[in-house]
Amino acid sequence: MADIASWNEAQAHSIIAGHAGREGAALPILHDLQAAFGCVPLDAEPLIATALNLSRAEVHGIVTFYHDFRRKPPGRHVVRVCRAEACQSVGGDQVAAAVRKALSIDWHETTPDGSITLEPVFCLGLCATGPSALLDGQPLGRLTPASMTAALNQADAPLATVATNAGVTPGTGPGAPPRIYVPRDAAALALGADAVAEALAPHASIVRTGSRGLFWLEPMIEVETAEGRIAYGPVQASDIPTLLAGGLLSAQATHKRLGRPEDIPFLARQTRLTFARCGIVDPLSLDDYRAHGGLQGLAKARAIGPVATVETVLASGLRGRGGAGFPTGIKWKTTAEAKGERKYIVCNADEGDSGTYADRMLLEGDPFSLIEGMAIAALAIGASKGYVYTRSEYPHAIATFNQALEIARNAGILGADFDIEQRVGAGAYVCGEETSLLESLEGRRGQVRAKPPLPAHKGLFGCPTVINNLVTLASVPVILKDGAEAYQTIGMGRSRGTMPIQLAGNIRHGGLFEAGFGITLGELVNDVGGGTRSGLPVRAVQVGGPLGAYFPPALFDTPFDYEAFAARDGLIGHGGIVVFDDTVNLAHQARFAMEFCAAESCGKCTPCRIGSVRGMETVDKIIAGQQVEDNLGLLRDLCHTMKFGSLCALGGFIPYPVLSALDHFPEDFQRPQGYTRPGHAPQGQTPRGLAAE
Structure with missing residues (x-):
């Protein structure tokens, strides 16, 4: 970690003063104080209160609401x-x-x-x-x-100096070193991509890209040739000598050779629109972005004007990709027509659902697509300011987007009357709910607001506000560039266009699969994903994050579509699919759902705040074999109370995983505590097929 200073009141005053005049400055101040002192010292609270014209109790409430803020410094x-x-x-x-x-x-x-x-x-x-x-x-x-x-x-070992392409234009021409593309996506970094880049740096011109989303092959490197790029993977730094000796620099090496990336079946059967540039371009190169179709949508919007831009988005059928599936064009039209002193665009990049990583991939691999989408939205509704609310758990995405934003701003992409600011969350899952997010942006506890009024009429700082998910906004440029009709031709029913489906968990081919709506769950899990990573049978998949239902293989004929999933008491959410093999115990997963809700509830409404705790207690009794039938009935009643009585989707949807576990896997609630099927790993242990990894 960075060096942590001892408490210094003068330094704290200086940090706070650096945010003078900033709208909703509480979270930025708290982040900066914690960066300096390792925590938010109690002595800082009265200083913050004075600067922001809040009571000390209000400041204390903000600090204690968010999981990230510590009350004492951490270890080294x-x-x-x-x-x-x-x-x-x-x-x-x-x-x-x-x-x-x-x-x-x-x-x-x-x-x-x-x-x-x-x-x-x-x-x-x-x-x-x-x-x-x-x-x-x-x-x-x-x-x-x-x-x-x-x-x-090895935590105290010094970090290696990693080769990157920041500020470097790779050489071209006959005498230039060969160009090799190495991902800088966080998932690739987690598997050793930086070490691979460092090992290759003396031999080639290294370009750092995002990931194409084939995560079982990461780190996947690509060698540029006259015939196109040739991929190799998964590659570790220890593989580089063998690859170089075999002719890697001319793509002649056969070790770990995958061929052309676009010919890999996982990529070949996709319809890449929103993610077309991920893994291909340098995410911090505007020249790369332009060369691959970037900024054409913004140019079209500026040419046709705000009204026609809104009508184009309406005609495309684009729906919010964050889970609710609300028509984007209607939201834009409502906000454009609303009266207000100012208008805002807010990008919800607080992607907290387990099994999802599309937002992170775009922020790290194609950040200009979001910037372009927000600029189009601002033009359409007349907004002067945009905010991107990014989760703190994505440090690499935060850094990459800030760099891209500065590049875009300096290049005049945003225009004279619009600007974007990135705000970083602080570990509260509930801030993915749009009104909770607004509260957080305004510098308060992220508690849910009752609706109406809708944010389109009275949103951020009381002004008309469009709140869109990151993937929604990043989908807009291609709609403007290619036209609404082209987008409408993809998909099924009311679900038009493509969805970035994220295959995760115990799956052989984990990665991002962008396709039109309508592909079935079984095709995704078995054909595209290749079944489980452990080699054991698939028993359940959870679709839609921690609020999503568990689907058994008997329901794998369900098409990936908002209405089709709703008809089977499920939701597609942010498009994440988490696969479990037959070692999973769904009673334990139901218990975890209630535990998660208890930990993440904003506390405003009783059904969510109290219901989640009672839910944990009830599942514990069932697992322990105490009055099982009575407690099963009680659990169902509790779920229905939460579903229909909660203010927001956290309390309202957390019954989905619990009820689906009860409906489709009732046997797991009738087993004695600690029961394990013969030959399988006990709950909480590594499935036996993964033990050798």
Whole structure:
């Protein structure tokens, strides 16, 4: 970690003063204070209160609401271990238990020598390469108890200097070194991409890209040839001498050779629109972005004007890709027609669902697509300011987007009357709910607002506001560029265009698969995904994150479509699919759903705040064999109370995984505690097919 200073009131005053005049400055101030002092010292609260004209109680409430803010400095190193469902499905619980045992501490504690602080986290966006963790902000993937322990033992080792292409234009012409593309996507970094880039740097011109989304092949490098790029993967630094000796620089090496990326079946059967540039372009090169169709949508919007731009988005049939599926054009039209002193565009990049990583991929691999989409939206509704609310668990995405934003601003892409600011969340899952996000942006606890009024009429700082998911906004440029009709021809029913479906958890071919709506769940899991990573039969898949239902193979004929999933008491959410093999115990997963809700509830409404705790207690009694039938009935009643009585989707949808587990896997609620099917790993241990990884 960076050096941490002792408490210094003058320094704190200086940090706070640096945010003078900033709208909703509370979270930026708290982040900067914690960066300086390792925590938010209690002594800082009255200083913040005075600067922001808040009471000390209000400031204390903000600090204690968000999981990220500490009350005392951490150890020299901070390890954050993912506890979410995708990592659980491949032995994440075993990794977590091994870390706690090796360090002899529990969550939120620091080793006696002050070396390591251990923290849990509910998703790092590394869901196709789990189990995962962050060590001092650096991603680690495909962890085992042994590899996690080894990483902790090496925590004090100096980091290598990594070759990047920041500010470098790769050479061209006969005398130039060959060009090799190495991903800088966090999932690739978690598997050793930086070490690969460093090993290749003396021999080639290295271009760092995002990922194409074939995460089982990461790190996947691509060698530029006259016939196109040739891919190799998965490549480790230790493979480089063999590859170089075999002719890698001319793409003649056969070791780990995959051929042309576009010919790999996983990519070949996709319809890449929103993610067409990911893994191909340097994410910080505007020239690359333009060369691959970028900024054409913005030019079209400026040519046809705001009204026609809104009508184009309406005609395309684009619906919100964050889960609710609300028609984007209607939201834009309502906000454009609303009266207000100012108008805002807010991008919800607080992607917190286990099994999802599309937002992270775009922020790290094609950030200009979001910037272009927000500029189009601003033109359409007359907004002067945009905010991107990004989750703190994505440090690499945050850094990349900030760099891209500065490049776009300096190049005049945003125009004279519009600007964008990135705001970083602080570990509260509920801030993915749009009104909770607005509260957070305004510098308050992320508690849900009752609706109406809708944000389109009275949103951020009381002004008309469009809140769109990142993928929604990044889809807009291609709609403007190619036309609404071209987008409308893809998909089924009311679900038009493409969806970035994220295959995660215990799946052989984990990655991002962009396709038109209508492909079935079975095709995605078995044909595209190749079944389980462990080699055991698929028993359940959870679609839509921690609020999504568990689907058994009997329902794998369900087409990927908003209405089709709703008809089967499910939701597609952000498009994440987490696969579990037949070692999973769905009673334990139902219990985890209630635990997650209890940890992440904003606390405003009783059904969510109290219901989640009572739900945990009830499932515990069922698992323990106490009055099972009575408690099963009680659990169903509780779920219905939460579903229809909660203010927002967190409390309202958390019954989906619980009820689906009860409906489709009732046998798991009738087993004695600790029961394990013969020949299978006990709950919380690595499935036997993964033990050798």
